[in-house]
Amino acid sequence: MNRDALSSRRSAATVSPPRDTVARRGSVYLSRHPRLRLTVMLSAPLTWLVLVYIVALVLLLVTAFWSVDSFTGEITQSWTFDNIVKVVTGSLYQNVTLRTIGVALAVTAIDISLALPIAFFMAKVASPRVQRMLVIAVLMPLWASYLVKVYAWRSVLSGEGVLQWFLNPFGIEGPGYGLTAVIMTLSYLWLPYVILPIYAGLERVPDSLLEASSDLGAKPWGSIRNVILPLIWPAIIAGSIFSFSLSLGDYITVNIVGGANQMLGNLVFANVGAANNLPLASAIALIPIVIIFGYLALVRRTGALNNL
Amino acid sequence: MKLSTFSRGTLGTITGIILAVIYLPLLVVLVNSFSTSQSLTWPPPGFTFEWWIRAFQNQGAVDAVFTSVQIAFISTGIALVLGTLISLALQRFEFFGRDAISLLIILPIALPGIITGIALNNFFRTIMGVPLSIWTIVIAHATFCIVTVFNNVIARLRRMGTNLEDASADLGAGLWTTFRLVTFPQLRSALFAGGLLAFALSFDEIIVTTFTAGSGITTLPIFILENMFRPNQAPIVAVIAVVLVVVSILPIYVAERVAGGDKSDRR
Numbered sequence: 001m002n003r004d005a006l007s008s009r010r011s012a013a014t015v016s017p018p019r020d021t022v023a024r025r026g027s028v029y030l031s032r033h034p035r036l037r038l039t040v041m042l043s044a045p046l047t048w049l050v051l052v053y054i055v056a057l058v059l060l061l062v063t064a065f066w067s068v069d070s071f072t073g074e075i076t077q078s079w080t081f082d083n084i085v086k087v088v089t090g091s092l093y094q095n096v097t098l099r100t101i102g103v104a105l106a107v108t109a110i111d112i113s114l115a116l117p118i119a120f121f122m123a124k125v126a127s128p129r130v131q132r133m134l135v136i137a138v139l140m141p142l143w144a145s146y147l148v149k150v151y152a153w154r155s156v157l158s159g160e161g162v163l164q165w166f167l168n169p170f171g172i173e174g175p176g177y178g179l180t181a182v183i184m185t186l187s188y189l190w191l192p193y194v195i196l197p198i199y200a201g202l203e204r205v206p207d208s209l210l211e212a213s214s215d216l217g218a219k220p221w222g223s224i225r226n227v228i229l230p231l232i233w234p235a236i237i238a239g240s241i242f243s244f245s246l247s248l249g250d251y252i253t254v255n256i257v258g259g260a261n262q263m264l265g266n267l268v269f270a271n272v273g274a275a276n277n278l279p280l281a282s283a284i285a286l287i288p289i290v291i292i293f294g295y296l297a298l299v300r301r302t303g304a305l306n307n308l
Numbered sequence: 309m310k311l312s313t314f315s316r317g318t319l320g321t322i323t324g325i326i327l328a329v330i331y332l333p334l335l336v337v338l339v340n341s342f343s344t345s346q347s348l349t350w351p352p353p354g355f356t357f358e359w360w361i362r363a364f365q366n367q368g369a370v371d372a373v374f375t376s377v378q379i380a381f382i383s384t385g386i387a388l389v390l391g392t393l394i395s396l397a398l399q400r401f402e403f404f405g406r407d408a409i410s411l412l413i414i415l416p417i418a419l420p421g422i423i424t425g426i427a428l429n430n431f432f433r434t435i436m437g438v439p440l441s442i443w444t445i446v447i448a449h450a451t452f453c454i455v456t457v458f459n460n461v462i463a464r465l466r467r468m469g470t471n472l473e474d475a476s477a478d479l480g481a482g483l484w485t486t487f488r489l490v491t492f493p494q495l496r497s498a499l500f501a502g503g504l505l506a507f508a509l510s511f512d513e514i515i516v517t518t519f520t521a522g523s524g525i526t527t528l529p530i531f532i533l534e535n536m537f538r539p540n541q542a543p544i545v546a547v548i549a550v551v552l553v554v555v556s557i558l559p560i561y562v563a564e565r566v567a568g569g570d571k572s573d574r575r
Binding site: 023024027028030031034037038041042044045046048049050052053054055056057059060063114117118120121122125132134135136137138139140141142143144145146147148149151152153155156160161162164165188191192220241245246248249250251252264265268269272278281282285288289292296300 | 311312315316319320322323326327329330331332333334336337340349350351389390391393394396397401403407409411412413414415416418419420421422423424426427428429430431435447448450451454477482483484485508511512514515519528529532533536542545546548549552553555556557560561564
């Protein structure tokens with residue numbers, strides 16, 4: 001390329017000053033006023049979340065302090081603590097609350113202990129090709145409808161199902177429908193939600209750290225305990241938020257594989273539907289809300305909320 | 309980390325077993341969709357294509373799929389816009405109440421669906437006086453889908469830094485031009501991944517949907533719930549499930565390819 005061509009190209013590349021359009025002036029104004037920019041960006045999503053969600057939630061909670069006229073079935077808007085007292089002191093509600101927390105904790109424990117080895121294998125042992133296949137394999141069941149998976153477990157656990165068919169030669173009785181079935185099914189349903197954040201957390205742990213740890217004489221188990229676990233702790237907590245809170249409110253799985261057992265979700269559902277007592281339902285709904293807020297407050301410091 | 313062949317093998321075996329357990333029930337569904345038994349008897353007494361033929365001729369099922377796709381598309385669209393805006397605001401600015409806002413985004417997914425469901429039902433019907441319709445479902449779904457977009461986008465923004473955007477501004481690009489030509493192309497794969505999750509979440513949601521659906525609106529999960537326990541319809545539900553899993557391979561594969569291309573090196 002000769003010198004003339006080069007210089008003509010250079011002059012052609014000179015940028016002309018931008019035209020002074022309204023959009024341009026708006027852009028200049030906004031870039032000089034970061035606070036205004038922030039307000040513009042936040043206004044739409046915040047309006048949506050507060051208007052649709054927070055207002056609805058607060059109004060529901062207010063309903064817990066109202067009552068239902070037993071004759072007309074209409075809600076009476078006068079303040080009363082009856083529903084709250086009933087829910088806190090009633091032995092039915094206490095038992096169901098404890099059962100629900102127990103199930104949610106069991107599901108969370110099972111899911112974390114299953115997710116850790118598989119996520120570790122995916123992130124640190126498998127070759128990139130196998131890794132990609134495993135991610136797809138873990139993600140795919142998420143697309144099979146929730147209901148279909150519960151239904152599949154119903155058929156697996158039924159008296160004439162696969163599990164019993166498999167156990168028969170050993171003379172073992174399967175768990176049938178009940179709390180064990182609920183725990184198994186819920187663990188199954190939420191497992192991918194627990195694997196994914198833990199896998200993402202492990203992916204972020206640089207291999208060089210593990211090499212350094214083993215160069216400095218740590219055994220694999222020592223590296224896992226002293227290097228990996230502290231680093232992926234927020235990711236584990238993030239996974240636990242999913243399994244814990246999803247289990248806490250579930251009522252459909254309990255209906256399908258739980259036999260006659262009830263969880264908090266069932267009580268809420270029964271009071272909204274058949275009993276037509278929204279105030280009592282909202283009072284019961286306060287229990288999982290309090291539990292989850294407590295849990296979130298407890299884990300907030302770990303930074304888990306950034307790992308969801 | 310140097311793992312012995314033994315521990316690698318053990319880990320591989322555990323992974324294999326867990327995957328087998330994950331796929332066993334899905335396999336049972338697949339087999340049941342070809343079984344002549346209507347009551348899930350195992351082993352299946354006979355083989356038939358009847359359910360597959362009837363599923364594709366079932367207008368109710370086809371309509372339900374269409375309704376669900378529609379709802380999922382619109383709510384994902386809303387969630388993409390709102391989620392991107394809010395993650396840009398939270399990642400690029402320091403301000404009072406940031407933590408409260410990130411809690412606010414998580415809340416719709418962290419609180420049980422039945423609470424969100426009855427809260428919105430009460431809000432729409434008694435407070436606002438709006439009749440439940442397909443749009444009340446969309447509003448509800450978009451609300452809890454924001455979080456998946458938010459998570460993906462904010463993680464990407466954190467990794468991107470602001471160097472390229474600053475350079476673009478220094479070279480005279482306005483805010484909108486910078487977003488269109490610099491920020492957005494870098495966000496694209498994160499938006500795709502977040503959008504895909506949002507779509508899946510909306511497509512499969514049953515609890516909130518039950519409480520926000522107008523009468524006569526049948527999404528796919530509502531259709532499945534209504535038909536699951538009818539003896540003549542249960543195998544059709546199995547067929548739908550199999551089709552969904554098979555169809556889902558495509559978007560997941562694409563998402564993996566898109567995300568795999570710009571994955572940061574983990575060494």
